[in-house]
Amino acid sequence: GAVVSQHPSRVICKSGTSVKIECRSLDFQATTMFWYRQFPKQSLMLMATSNEGSKATYEQGVEKDKFLINHASLTLSTLTVTSAHPEDSSFYICSAQRGTERYEQYFGPGTRLTVT
Amino acid sequence: GENVEQHPSTLSVQEGDSAVIKCTYSDSASNYFPWYKQELGKRPQLIIDIRSNVGEKKDQRIAVTLNKTAKHFSLHITETQPEDSAVYFCAASKNRGSTLGRLYFGRGTQLTVWP
Numbered sequence: 549g550a551v552v553s554q555h556p557s558r559v560i561c562k563s564g565t566s567v568k569i570e571c572r573s574l575d576f577q578a579t580t581m582f583w584y585r586q587f588p589k590q591s592l593m594l595m596a597t598s599n600e601g602s603k604a605t606y607e608q609g610v611e612k613d614k615f616l617i618n619h620a621s622l623t624l625s626t627l628t629v630t631s632a633h634p635e636d637s638s639f640y641i642c643s644a645q646r647g648t649e650r651y652e653q654y655f656g657p658g659t660r661l662t663v664t
Numbered sequence: 665g666e667n668v669e670q671h672p673s674t675l676s677v678q679e680g681d682s683a684v685i686k687c688t689y690s691d692s693a694s695n696y697f698p699w700y701k702q703e704l705g706k707r708p709q710l711i712i713d714i715r716s717n718v719g720e721k722k723d724q725r726i727a728v729t730l731n732k733t734a735k736h737f738s739l740h741i742t743e744t745q746p747e748d749s750a751v752y753f754c755a756a757s758k759n760r761g762s763t764l765g766r767l768y769f770g771r772g773t774q775l776t777v778w779p
Contacts, residue, residue, distance in 0.1 A: 580764050591753060591769045592708070641707060645764045651696045651715070651757065653767060655707040 550646045551575050554656035561632055562664055569627045569659045571642030577622035578644035582653065583615075586639045598625045632663040666691040668756050670770025678778055683744050685773045687754035688736040694756040697730060697737045698767070702751045711752075712739070744777045751775070 551574040561567050571581055580599055584592040596604045596617050604617035616628040625644075629636055639660055643653040667690040677683050689697075695716035700708035714721045714728045714737065721728050725744075730737040741748055751772045758765040 582766065591771045592767075594766055597766060639705075651759050651764060652698070652710055652713065653764075654710070655700075657707045658705075660705075 550644070550652075550654040552578075552642065552644050552654045552656040554642060554659050556659060557657060558660045558662075560662045560664060563633055564631055566628055566630045567632055567661060569629075569640055569642075569661075571625045571627070571644070571656050573623045573644045573646075573654075576644075576646045578625075578646065579622065580645040581619060581625040582643045582645075583617060583625075583627050584641045584643065586641060586658075588639075592641065595627075629661065632661070634663045637661055637663045666694055666756055666758070666768040668754060668768045668770045670754050670773060672773060673771065674774045674776070676776045676778065677744050679744060679746060681744055683739075683741045683748070683775055683777075685739045685752055685754070685775070686736060687738070687756075687770050688734075689756040689768070690735065691756070691758060692732075692735060694758045694768075696757045696759050696765075697728070698755050698757075699726075699728060699739050700753045700755065702753065702772075704750075708753060741775075744775075746777050746779050749775055749777045 553572045555570045583595045595610045596606045598604045598619040600619045606612045619625040641658040642656045670687045698713035701711045702708040725742045727740040753772045754770040755767040757767045
């Protein structure tokens, strides 16, 4: 099956600092990547859709200046949480669409962000 | 936009029994309905999916049914095992050709299978 990796798996940072999370598709080219946030015992909330070579499309209520997304290549998308605050602590998960012929999304293992 | 409702929120069954999770959606243009299994602290895993041109799909102990008229789809797990215990999410999306639409997720169902 398709493999999507994320790095780091866990990160602890202080309030006011920025954190970068990487999402990579390891064995396929991902035309579209998605970034989700998941709070404990809740569903996945889509933050933004990332297309290679173009600006990300953010969901309503998600601050684009706070959550910077860069889809630099067909195998890499990054999410930078700028000026992080404790309320940004969450599980961040990316997913990638495999090619343009199939609808399946494959998820990365997630990044647990804790802001102190 | 699309609204996906999922029921029940929790489900407990005895090992060997069947489990059924139901979802409804609001947008009749949605055409792709995946189901994901998520264990605690891990990534959602695609377990089965169905497209709107199919009414039923089966993969060993797992099956999904789709009723487009009623706009609902269900996950059926037969002969449940303790390792089936996890949170299950349904989702719906609207795809056009090679353009993948965003997934709208249900709230999830915590399935517990007792040995």
